[in-house]
Amino acid sequence: xxxxxxxxxxxxxxxxxxxxxxxxxxKPDPELVKLVESGFLKPGPALDVGAGLGYDAVxxxxxxxxxxxxxxxxxAVKLAQERASEAGVADKIEFKTGDILRLSLEPAKxxxxxxxxxxxxxxxxxxxxxxxxxxxLLADKGLALLRVYSENEPPTLGPLRYSxxxxxxxxxxxxxxxxxxxxxxxxxxxxxxLVALLRKR
Numbered sequence: 053x054x055x056x057x058x059x060x061x062x063x064x065x066x067x068x069x070x071x072x073x074x075x076x077x078x079k080p081d082p083e084l085v086k087l088v089e090s091g092f093l094k095p096g097p098a099l100d101v102g103a104g105l106g107y108d109a110v111x112x113x114x115x116x117x118x119x120x121x122x123x124x125x126x127x128a129v130k131l132a133q134e135r136a137s138e139a140g141v142a143d144k145i146e147f148k149t150g151d152i153l154r155l156s157l158e159p160a161k162x163x164x165x166x167x168x169x170x171x172x173x174x175x176x177x178x179x180x181x182x183x184x185x186x187x188x189l190l191a192d193k194g195l196a197l198l199r200v201y202s203e204n205e206p207p208t209l210g211p212l213r214y215s216x217x218x219x220x221x222x223x224x225x226x227x228x229x230x231x232x233x234x235x236x237x238x239x240x241x242x243x244x245x246l247v248a249l250l251r252k253r
Contacts, residue, residue: 058152060123061190062126062127064125064126065125065127065128065131069227073104073105073239074103074238074240075237075239076104076240077239078238078239080107080108080111081107081166081168083235084108084111084168085111086193087249088112088115093162093164093195094163095115095136096118096162097117097161097163098117098118098119098120098164098165098166099119099120099162099164099166100112100119100122101122101166101170102122102123102124103121103122103123103131103132104168104169105131105135105136106121106128106132106133106145107135109121109145110135110145111176112164113136113139113141117144117164118144119144119145120145120157121145121146122147122148122149122150122152123149124149124151124152125127128172129147133231137188152170152182153182153185157189158189159188159189160190160191160192161189162189163190163191163198164190164194164196164197165186165189165195165196166196166197167186167196167197167198167199168197169199169200169211171198172201172213173210173211173212174199174212175212179222183226184226186226187226187252190252193251193252194251194252195249195251195252196248196250197245197248198223199235199246199251200212200219200245200246201212201213201237201246201247202243202244202245213238214246216232219232219246221246227251227252229249230249230250231249232246233246233247234246234247
């Protein structure tokens with residue numbers, strides 16, 4: 053991503069109050085909470101991609117995960133840091149401002165990657181780069197939770213829409229699908245989504 057997208061994301065944080073941002077769920081992702089509360093997802097090093105306002109990162113840290121939270125917008129990172137401080141978990145989260153496709157991150161470091169609404173913004177070469185990057189950041193048999201807009205959500209100029217077949221075609225080379233189901237985003241815009249639980253091959 054170039055300076056253009058960085059400026060675009062940053063601009064939205066200046067134009068809108070946090071509670072009016074369309075991706076602001078106001079709480080951690082329900083599927084993430086289910087995974088943790090069920091015991092299926094064990095605490096360990098976790099990467100939160102496109103961390104936004106930090107609800108997922110703060111939740112994971114409160115449950116014993118060592119979190120690296122990345123967002124391209126400095127304003128998002130600042131708000132997430134404030135949330136982490138208020139929750140008393142700031143020392144358990146490493147915040148990074150930048151493009152995940154260009155950051156230097158330790159290979160095979162993470163046992164879990166959380167992607168709530170980042171993947172569906174990628175197109176062309178950037179999508180291909182991310183599909184190769186994601187498994188390289190995961191430890192052996194590591195898990196990833198991916199939430200994207202579903203083909204059942206009317207298209208706009210923003211995020212791509214995906215069918216189950218499209219997601220499988222793109223990701224089955226690097227991942228086994230532990231689960232794939234219809235759902236919906238939380239927040240001001242409750243768009244129809246697909247949620248995939250992936251395990252590194």
